[in-house]
Each structure stands twice: as C-alpha cells, then as structure tokens.
Amino acid sequence: MRSWVGLLRAAAALGPCSESGGFRTRFDFGSRDAASWFPGHMAKGLRQMRASLRRADCLVEVHDARISLDAESCAVPYCQVLPVPKPLERHRPPARHSDCLPAPCFLQHALSPCRTALRQPHIPLSGRNPVLQEVLGIRPHLLVLNKMDLADLRQQSRVLEQLRQQGCSHVVFTDCQRDGNVKKIVPLVAKLISSSPRYHRAESIEYSIMVIGVPNVGKSSLINSLRRLHLKKGRATAVGGEPGVTKAVLTRIQVCETPLMYLVDTPGVLPPKLADVETGMKLALCGAIRDHLVGEDIMADYLLYVLNQQQQFGYMERYGLPEASDNIRHVLKYVAVTLGKTQKVKVLTGTGNVNMMMLNYSAAAYEFLRAFRAGRLGRLTLD
Secondary structure, eight states: OOOHHHHHHHHHHTSOSOSSSSOOSSOOOTTOOOOOOOOHHHHHHHHHHHHHGGGOSEEEEEEEGGGSOOTTOOSSOTTOEEEOOOOOGGGOOOOOTTTOOOHHHHHHTOOSGGGEEEOOOSOSSTTOOHHHHTTTTTSOEEEEEEOGGGSOGGGHHHHHHHHHHTTOOOEEEOBTTTTBTGGGHHHHHHHHHHTSOOGGGTTOSSEEEEEEESTTSSHHHHHHHHHHHHTOOOOOSOOOSSTTSOOSOOOOEEEETTTTEEEEEOOOOOOSSOSOHHHHHHHHHTTSSOHHHHOHHHHHHHHHHHHHHTTOOHHHHHHTOSSOOSOHHHHHHHHHHHHTOEEEEEEEETTEEEEEEEEOHHHHHHHHHHHHHTTTTOOOOOO
C-alpha cells in the first residue's frame, strides 16, 4: 500500500494548471487596502533623525535592489522639491554662527515638511519614504541598492539610466553578505563630502554619515560589512531577517580609519500610509512589512503571479511541478508535499473522532516566501 506521501502527491497532481488556461495579465487585489505599518519606534526614529541631521556630512540611503525602480515611473524627478509660498522667517531659530547655515541656504533648505512639497510620480522606487526624501537635497546623497545577489542583474543598466533621468546620479549596487561592491562606498562618500560645503562642520577632520532607508533593506548589514572591510572588525550593530530590529538612532559607529568616518544606524521608516496596494505588496515580499499585516496567502499568490510574468519557472523544478501553474493552491500543494508540511486534523464522524493528515497550506505559503527571499527561486526584480 502506498504511503500517505504518495497519496498526497497523487492528490496534488490532480490540480489544474491554471484557472483560466493561461497566466494572469494583472493581479486582482480585490478590495484590499494598502498595508500600513508605522509603529511608535518609527515615529520616534524619524524625530531623532531630523534632530541628528545637522551633524551629518552625507546621507547614505539603502534600498532593496529587487524593488529599485518601477517600470511605469514617469520622467518627473522623484526628489524635485517645490517651494511652498509660506513666510519662513518667523520660524528661523536664533542665529548662532557655530551651528547655522548661511541665511540664503537656510531658506532654501528648510527641514520642516510644511516648508517643502515633494512632487512624486508613480512609485519610481517602490516604498522609498517621501518623508525621508525631504532631506536628500540638504546633504550629499548616495543611494545604495543592496541585496543585488537576489535581484535580476540584467535590469541594472535600465535602473541606473532611469535613476539618472530622475536626478539620482550616485548609485551603488551592493551585496553585504559577500561584501560585493561595498568597498566603493567610502571613496565615493569622501569624494561627495569634499566637493560639497560642510558649513559649521568644515573644521572637523572626521566624517559623519547617516544611514537611512525603509525597514529590512540591510542598513545594519552595510555598516557591519564596511567595518569588516576597512577595520577588520566584527559586527557592531544587530541584524535580522525581519523588519524592526533597529528601533532607535544609535550612537556613531566607526567604519574607517583613513579617512576617519563614522556611520549612524537608524531605524527603517515607512510612510505612515502607503497609497498604493501593490507597493505595499512588493515591500512585504522583500520583508519591509511584517507578513501578518498583509497575509501570507495573498503574498504567495502575488509572488507566483510575478514569477510567471517574468518567466521565472524555477519553482517547477524545486517543488516537482510537471508544468508552470498560475493557481497558487495547486502550487502550494506541491510545496507542502515536497517539504512535508502537513498537519493533523480531527474530523467528527458518526462512529467517533478520526485524525486525518492534511496539507498545511499556511506553512507551505510561508516556505514559498522564504525561498524567494533567500534567492532559491531565481533572481527577481519586482519593479
């Protein structure tokens, strides 16, 4: 008699290839709202970042290379700052030569969100926080697209060209797990600082760099990688596979001796409200939003939709599917069978209770997402 595993494989094989005989051309989110995750540590961290900005010589923004650029972004620069006609002079603090910018610069680069307005096209970089974008024109800015080992490398030239058109000319792709391209950051940051006015920090021989970005894109990993390369020292800040590990603006961490450079790790900050459901889905797939706020079932379905759209069929071989499928339940059957994700279910019958072994679709969806995040389903760029 065949084992229960064999029976489950036979049951999985009965599933249809897809619901409509072909791949979906668009994903139906139904009536779902955009996932919103803005806990207290994000609001506190944002206040601390604004307070610490005066001491920063350069901003290093870290983002996930898999959601680096939306294909439908328009040509309007994302960080274009438009002045809002408001009287700003009354908000100016008491003049102190040691810590104030020159008067014209102060008015041009006011920090408060009520003093600037951001003109934003259709998600040019999925999930980049517009609140953080407000400060990018004030200090030299380097965009680090991390986790390039998980992204589709064939898209790099397209991404760089689109970013250049949007006014973002200093971009580095990195892989902090293998220190790939990380060595380019310190020389580039030093060059950006030396070619920009430092105002009240002009006499300081040390460079202070603030690392910003959305949650779980590898900000802490980048700092640790820089310390390994330039100081031959170990981990200085905690890292994790879930968002929200860094909950406060930390003290300065030295990452280089020549030039003397310190980095400040900051908590990942999302906008208080994501206006676009698909942006939230992409962020969730990359781990920037906690899974339970979106739902692992719909996340797995959206991932399958993207894999099929980009003709990334590595899941077939990994989970033993005879052909590609657009039916997430059918795919998760094979995932559950291959990985042995089952659960005992008590069934009430006329003769008593019977324990049956059933496939655990929730566990299968979780493993499907984990495989994507670890790069085991192939390199994929979601934008």
